[in-house]
Amino acid sequence: MWRTRRVVWLSLLVAAATIGAQWLLMTPPLYFDPYYVWLAAREWPDIPLDRWPYSEVPHQVTRIGLVLPARVVQEILGDGQAAYFVVAALGGCAFFVGTYLVVRSLFGDVAGVASAAILLVHPFFTMTNPYGHEITWSTGVMLPDMPGAGLFTIGMAGLVVAARRTGRAQTRMLLAAGVCFGSAFLVREFLAFLFLAVPVYLALLRIPWRRNVTVGAPMAAILAVNLVHNQLVWGTPLAGLISAAEHGGRSRDHVTRELAARSFLRAMHDWNPLGLVFTAALALTVVGWAVTRDRRLALVLVWFFTLAVPLTLFSGVLDPNDISLRAWLQRYWFAVLPALLAGGFGSLILMFRMLPSGPVSRFRLRTVVVPVLAVALGGTYATATVRTVPDLPRDLPRDTAWSELRGYLAGHRDITLICADRRLAQTLTFYTRDVWGDPVWRGEIRDFPHYLGQVPRNATEGPMLYTRWRGMESQIGGGWRPSTGQGWRLMWRSSDGVLQLWHPPGG
Numbered sequence: 001m002w003r004t005r006r007v008v009w010l011s012l013l014v015a016a017a018t019i020g021a022q023w024l025l026m027t028p029p030l031y032f033d034p035y036y037v038w039l040a041a042r043e044w045p046d047i048p049l050d051r052w053p054y055s056e057v058p059h060q061v062t063r064i065g066l067v068l069p070a071r072v073v074q075e076i077l078g079d080g081q082a083a084y085f086v087v088a089a090l091g092g093c094a095f096f097v098g099t100y101l102v103v104r105s106l107f108g109d110v111a112g113v114a115s116a117a118i119l120l121v122h123p124f125f126t127m128t129n130p131y132g133h134e135i136t137w138s139t140g141v142m143l144p145d146m147p148g149a150g151l152f153t154i155g156m157a158g159l160v161v162a163a164r165r166t167g168r169a170q171t172r173m174l175l176a177a178g179v180c181f182g183s184a185f186l187v188r189e190f191l192a193f194l195f196l197a198v199p200v201y202l203a204l205l206r207i208p209w210r211r212n213v214t215v216g217a218p219m220a221a222i223l224a225v226n227l228v229h230n231q232l233v234w235g236t237p238l239a240g241l242i243s244a245a246e247h248g249g250r251s252r253d254h255v256t257r258e259l260a261a262r263s264f265l266r267a268m269h270d271w272n273p274l275g276l277v278f279t280a281a282l283a284l285t286v287v288g289w290a291v292t293r294d295r296r297l298a299l300v301l302v303w304f305f306t307l308a309v310p311l312t313l314f315s316g317v318l319d320p321n322d323i324s325l326r327a328w329l330q331r332y333w334f335a336v337l338p339a340l341l342a343g344g345f346g347s348l349i350l351m352f353r354m355l356p357s358g359p360v361s362r363f364r365l366r367t368v369v370v371p372v373l374a375v376a377l378g379g380t381y382a383t384a385t386v387r388t389v390p391d392l393p394r395d396l397p398r399d400t401a402w403s404e405l406r407g408y409l410a411g412h413r414d415i416t417l418i419c420a421d422r423r424l425a426q427t428l429t430f431y432t433r434d435v436w437g438d439p440v441w442r443g444e445i446r447d448f449p450h451y452l453g454q455v456p457r458n459a460t461e462g463p464m465l466y467t468r469w470r471g472m473e474s475q476i477g478g479g480w481r482p483s484t485g486q487g488w489r490l491m492w493r494s495s496d497g498v499l500q501l502w503h504p505p506g507g
Contacts, residue, residue, distance in 0.1 A: 007101070010109060013092045014100045018139075020437045021120050022089050027129045027140035027397045029084045031426035033060050034142040041070035042079050045233045047088050049243070058243035064229060064235055065151075065186025066091075068146050079436030081430050095148025096120060099338040101157035103345060113343035114378075118341060123272045124330050130471030131401065131498050133389070135271040136330045148188030149335035155180030155341075156201070156303065174207075181215070182222030189244040189251045190311070190325060191335055194369045195219070197306040204299045241484060251316075251323040259413035260316030262307055263327035265441040274384060278337060278421075281344030288347025292354070300343035338429045400492035405465075406431040408492050408501075409441035416443045417462030418501070421450035421476045424465050450476050460504040463491055 029035070040047045040054065040061035049058045060066060069088045079085040096116045103206045104112030119125055125139045137143055156270040156484070158177030162170045181198070227237035236242070261302055268275035270489075277494055280306065288296035315327035325332060352370070409415070409432060420428060425447035448459045455464075455477045466482055482488035487505025494500070 002160065004405070010078075010104075010113060010416075011097050011100060014097050014113070017116075017120055018092045019089050019424070021126075022085070022140045024091055024186055025126060025140050025394060027088075028131065028143055028311050028427050029055060029081060029430045030130070030137065030404045031423040033057055033160055034137075035426040035429075036060055037063070037066055037142060038070060038079075038084065039354070041074060042068045042260045044071050045067070045238070045328050047233065049234055049239065058239075061145075062230070062234070062240040062243045063187055063189070064226065064240075065142055065183055065188075066142070066147065072436075078437035080433050080435050082435040084142060084430065085140075086100070090145065091142070091147030091150065092139050094336065095146040096150070098131065098150040098153030099341065100158065102160065102338050103152050103342040105157045105160040106342050107346045111342070111349065115338065115341035115345060117279065119299075119337065120383070122277065123274055123381065126385070126389055127272070130469060130473050131467060132470055134471035138331060144188040145331040148184050148191055151180045151184035151187060152191050152194060153182065153338045155207035159201055159205060160299075162211075163207050169216055170207075170211075174211055174292065175218055178215040178218035180223070184218040185219075185244070186222065186226055188335075189240065191307075193310045194303070194306050194335065197302050200306075201299060204295045204302065206295075229381060231477045247324065251326065253326070254327070255316040255323060256318055258316050260320060260327070261312060263312050263315045264333065267330045267333055268327040270328070272388060274381075274388060277381075278333075278340050279342040284347045284441040285340065285343025288343065289349055292347075292350045294346070294350055297343055300339045300346070303339040306338050306342075307333075314357055317429045333358050344437045353359045359399070387503055401496055402427070402431045404494045405492075405499055406434070406440060409443075413441060413443075415441075415463060417446060418443060419448070419459040419462050420465040422447040423450060423473065428465060450474065453478055455480055461505065464488075464502050464504065465499065466502055 027028050029038070036057050044067055047061055049055060049061070052062050066087075068092065070083075072213045073086050073090075077086060078302050079347075096119060100112040100116040100118055103115040106501040121162055124136055127133055128134045128138050138146060150247060155177040158173045162173035163175060163179065181195060185195075198215060199209070202209070202215070204210060225379050226240065227324055230239040231237045233239075265279065268279050285297055285300055286303075288294070289301060311325055311327040311332060314324040317322055327333070345444065405428075418428070428445055432443075432445070433439050444462075446459060448456045451474065464482060466476070468481070475481075482500075482502040484490070489503040490500060491503050
């Protein structure tokens with residue numbers, strides 16, 4: 001009973017830290033894929049896959065594991081920023097709590113909490129805001145990667161716990177694991193690759209072979225519900241699978257087979273040097289398994305390679321002109337990061353136990369050397385993670401510019417038109433309303449594609465919202481910007497300089 005309570009309280013602690021981190025980051029609701037999923041949730045079940053914008057991203061809006069929870073939250077909190085925050089927070093909690101649970105189930109609470117903490121402050125999960133600096137979309141963003149990875153990871157924790165139980169207790173845990181696996185598929189389709197190794201997971205955990213049916217039954221039931229839903233909403237039970245299979249083609253990025261083969265290394269190292277944490281964990285896991293032959297480390301390696309191989313193949317190894325998965329992006333690897341941290345910590349723990357058991361040497365290592373090294377490494381890592389995030393805000397939350405724009409528009413309802421590139425326009429829709437979704441400004445938002453060589457003429461018929469993009473996004477109109485020399489007049493500017501509103505020439 002005490003052990004169960006401890007797990008619950010530590011899980012709640014990790015969840016609270018997740019919500020706190022998202023609050024500090026406060027990434028504004030982002031454009032394109034997250035925005036279209038949000039629209040689909042608001043319009044469900046009337047989601048016309050053959051019309052723009054859904055025709056552009058059908059693989060996103062057919063993921064009912066994300067769309068339907070978003071609709072439920074919208075029904076409760078409205079369709080504003082608060083509901084978006086909650087949906088993103090639920091996905092983050094699933095991921096970070098799942099990391100704690102699976103590592104804890106394999107190697108104990110200390111390793112579990114440490115793994116969740118490493119991920120929480122890692123640049124892959126803090127540098128998420130393209131209006132500031134960004135290397136990927138993760139914490140605070142309504143995308144399928146974190147909730148899908150989190151649900152699968154919680155399912156893996158269920159399998160590990162089930163291996164230590166018998167009878168009905170084991171059955172309950174295996175059924176729960178199957179529910180998590182099936183739900184993960186509804187959020188992120190390519191996680192189905194990980195299901196291929198479910199029999200291997202059970203074999204390594206010494207769970208009887210017949211128990212594969214117990215795990216598979218809820219997965220099959222969830223798939224059946226998904227097929228029925230798709231038939232009712234889109235007229236074909238395979239709508240989700242079809243849209244996922246048709247997603248892909250020639251990438252805008254330069255891709256060769258050699259580059260695709262190095263997708264994992266590129267994802268971990270091309271964007272931020274602290275990605276070394278995960279490649280080092282993988283190397284440590286391989287060494288640890290070679291030395292100890294521990295089944296838990298074998299489980300971690302099977303988990304990693306079951307996803308790594310197809311991800312790499314479909315990112316251009318099979319055909320560099322037909323890319324199904326862009327595995328050089330970090331978020332495609334979120335589902336294996338908990339496994340890598342489990343393997344890294346587990347290898348250290350197991351190899352430490354192999355040291356000579358002399359009373360003096362083991363005692364000194366445990367009470368002096370290990371704590372000192374842990375504090376030193378933890379402090380170094382924490383310092384590095386803080387320093388790697390440039391331009392830390394003086395004022396929180398970090399959507400200060402957008403919140404100020406909301407206040408400005410509420411006090412200037414005489415403005416009837418705002419022009420903006422499509423990315424800004426989509427985020428702007430959240431800030432023309434209060435956090436609960438009630439309008440504070442009712443004017444027209446006129447958008448245009450940012451990749452046009454020049455700003456369209458009809459986009460200069462009213463005030464223009466402008467930002468200099470600081471993330472990986474390209475600038476508006478090939479680098480165009482409004483200036484007083486061209487007759488533009490600055491109407492408003494956020495206190496941090498991120499957003500500007502310009503009055504057009506001659507207006």
